[in-house]
Amino acid sequence: MTRLNNDNLGELASEVAVPAYDRQAITPGIIHFGVGGFHRAHQAIYLDELMNRNEALDWGIVGVGVMPGDRRMRQALAAQDHLYTLVIKHPDGRREPRVIGSMVDYLFAPDDPAAVVERLAAPAIRIVSLTVTEGGYNFHPVSGEFDLDNPDIRHDLEHPEVPTTTFGLIVEGLARRRERGIAPFTLMSCDNIQGNGDVAKETFTAFARARDPELAAWIEGSVAFPNAMVDRITPVTSESDTAELSERFGVEDTWPVVCEPFTQWVLEDRFVAGRPPLERVGVQLVDDVVPYELMKLRLLNASHQAMAYFGILAGYRYAHEVCQDPLFVDFLLGYMRHEASPTLAPVPGIDLEDYRRTLITRFANPEVKDTLERLCAESSDRIPKWLVPLIREQVEHGGEMHRSAAVVASWARYAEGVDEHGEPIRVVDRLKDELMSIAAENRRRPTAFIENRELFGDLADDARFREAYLEALESLHARGARATLETLAK
Numbered sequence: 001m002t003r004l005n006n007d008n009l010g011e012l013a014s015e016v017a018v019p020a021y022d023r024q025a026i027t028p029g030i031i032h033f034g035v036g037g038f039h040r041a042h043q044a045i046y047l048d049e050l051m052n053r054n055e056a057l058d059w060g061i062v063g064v065g066v067m068p069g070d071r072r073m074r075q076a077l078a079a080q081d082h083l084y085t086l087v088i089k090h091p092d093g094r095r096e097p098r099v100i101g102s103m104v105d106y107l108f109a110p111d112d113p114a115a116v117v118e119r120l121a122a123p124a125i126r127i128v129s130l131t132v133t134e135g136g137y138n139f140h141p142v143s144g145e146f147d148l149d150n151p152d153i154r155h156d157l158e159h160p161e162v163p164t165t166t167f168g169l170i171v172e173g174l175a176r177r178r179e180r181g182i183a184p185f186t187l188m189s190c191d192n193i194q195g196n197g198d199v200a201k202e203t204f205t206a207f208a209r210a211r212d213p214e215l216a217a218w219i220e221g222s223v224a225f226p227n228a229m230v231d232r233i234t235p236v237t238s239e240s241d242t243a244e245l246s247e248r249f250g251v252e253d254t255w256p257v258v259c260e261p262f263t264q265w266v267l268e269d270r271f272v273a274g275r276p277p278l279e280r281v282g283v284q285l286v287d288d289v290v291p292y293e294l295m296k297l298r299l300l301n302a303s304h305q306a307m308a309y310f311g312i313l314a315g316y317r318y319a320h321e322v323c324q325d326p327l328f329v330d331f332l333l334g335y336m337r338h339e340a341s342p343t344l345a346p347v348p349g350i351d352l353e354d355y356r357r358t359l360i361t362r363f364a365n366p367e368v369k370d371t372l373e374r375l376c377a378e379s380s381d382r383i384p385k386w387l388v389p390l391i392r393e394q395v396e397h398g399g400e401m402h403r404s405a406a407v408v409a410s411w412a413r414y415a416e417g418v419d420e421h422g423e424p425i426r427v428v429d430r431l432k433d434e435l436m437s438i439a440a441e442n443r444r445r446p447t448a449f450i451e452n453r454e455l456f457g458d459l460a461d462d463a464r465f466r467e468a469y470l471e472a473l474e475s476l477h478a479r480g481a482r483a484t485l486e487t488l489a490k
Contacts, residue, residue: 003252006081009099013250016085019101020052023081026060026104028124029276033166034131035063035073035106041086041234041259043129043190047102049281056276058124063106064116066132066166074108076255082106085245085256089367096261097249113163120173121182126273128173129188130200132166134381135430137193137203146206157211167207174208174223175215186224186271193385194297195290197227197268226268227289229296233260233362235370260368262358266292291347298340299352300359302386306335306403307363308375309410313419314481317372323364327482330489332360335403342400343393377428379411380435384455395462403488405468408456412449413476415439420480443477446470 002011009018030047032039043061050056063082065073077084082103088096109116119125130136138147147153156168163169170187177184187204189196201220209216234257241258245251267278269285279285286292304319310331311322322328336356344352363370387404394401416439417425429435441448450460450469459465475484 001246001250001252004080004083004085004099006083009083012099015097016249016251017098019048019099021054021057021101023101023104025057026051026102027058028062028104028119028122029056029059030061030127030129031064031119031125032061032129032131033064033066033170034133034136035065035070035077035103036131037234037237037257037259038230038232039063039129039131039190040084040100040103040257042230042232042263042265043131044100044102045086045263046265046278046281046283047276048100050276050278051102053280055280059102059127059276060104061102062119062125063103064109064119064169065106066109066164066169068110071108071110073255074106077103077106079254085251085253087241087245087256087258088261089258089365090261091361091365091367093367095244095248097245097251099251109169110164113169116169117163117172117176120170120185121176121180123182125185127186127188127271127275128170129190130166131190133378134191134193134385135378136166136191137199138165138167139199139203146203148206148210153207157207160211167204171204171208171211171215171219174219175212178215178218183273184219184222185273186226186275188226188228188267190228190230192230192297192301192382194293194389195227196293197225197270197289201225222272224270224272226270227293228268229264229266229289229293231264231296231300232262233365233368233370234258235368236374238369258368260362260365262362264296286348291345292350294344295347295350295352295355297386298343298390299336299356301382302340302390302404302407303332303336303359303363304375305379305383305387305411306332306407308372309407309414310481310485311372312376312414312425313410313476315419315421315423319363319370319372319375320366320368322372323360324366327485327489329360331403331485332363334489335407338400339394339404340390343390373426373428376414378430380429380431380455383408383411388456388459391459391465392457395459395465401465402468402472405465406472406484406488408450409469409472409476410481412439412442412473415449416442442473446473 002008086098152165156163189200205216205220266284268289307322391404415435
């Protein structure tokens, strides 16, 4: 077994691809906040591919962790010279291991925020990118307003020299660039949020405005915030994944990442300080990301929610189990064809029926073992952004939305905390206690869940949505998930 680090790359098995470039020649050009599995299976891979072509060597990535749990990532990467192994899991059981070398450093902000700020202020940094999850933008799920009452935000506004949040760190870095006459960088969101670049602009300038209106005006006028659509199913790395890499390929990697073969990145070509030639490695550079973005959010992301709660309630635990069940496949395709797709504008270069079928194939990959628990996590950040806008649009235009209403009902039933076999459900959500408390009222007061205006606004006031929701919730209680889906699939 070979420990992963720079010195040992030449000793790895021949079937393990390694960087074809001199890592000592890489210089940092990107700082990335939120180094998790997805970033390491997506953005970092495109940079690695460019570097393997002897290009973009001045676009090395410096990772930054802000949350307490990020300390473990810093330790894992530092011990391996910031190398890690990506393992692509093909549906036929094949494994494609590859060592990624595009990350050159990792900073844990709580240990030394000043070091992070100075890196952000360095002229060589021309892009700052983000995968901080849907909840990381600190805006209200219904109003969309930036939450200035957040204690961490208040701290950073009062003590800008020692920031603790992503907002405080990045804005302080920009403030120092402005003071020193250094051009700003591009702030590039890679999160699953509709208009992610627009959301980043709104939230970061809102923070800056509360700190210094002149600084906010400079950021608003000088920093680029490109929108992007990103896609690759990347389940949480399990102990068995790490063990398999060691046993099958002889690589000792503390924290590898696993993913499906499919990957997509559609990016608005709007940068203020240059960018890597990403189009040479398959990134679609476009003028308008919105059609692609909505397609992905409403077909892929919302379909994840459509399968997850029903699947958990029926006793399934993995996405591939659900998508090998014809009943669930019929339900998902019905949702995508009749409720999601009518809300989409034409998507250049995309055959929507082929895209829908490809999604089912991807979801059904038994090797990825994407857990339904992962898909259910942080639903209060996902449903209001991915499904509620679709329901509103269908309500407004008189379109079909009974399957979407049933997905909301399945979330309410899931939040009761026990499946149909009496097994406990582990609800993972920042609003867990509140949601489970409301869901406990489901049988006594069936509209309780959708009356949560923080999540659903005034949807409960719409008679057609309310009727569809109540019908599905009653069926889930009386007949269970499968019988409910059988009715919905007709």
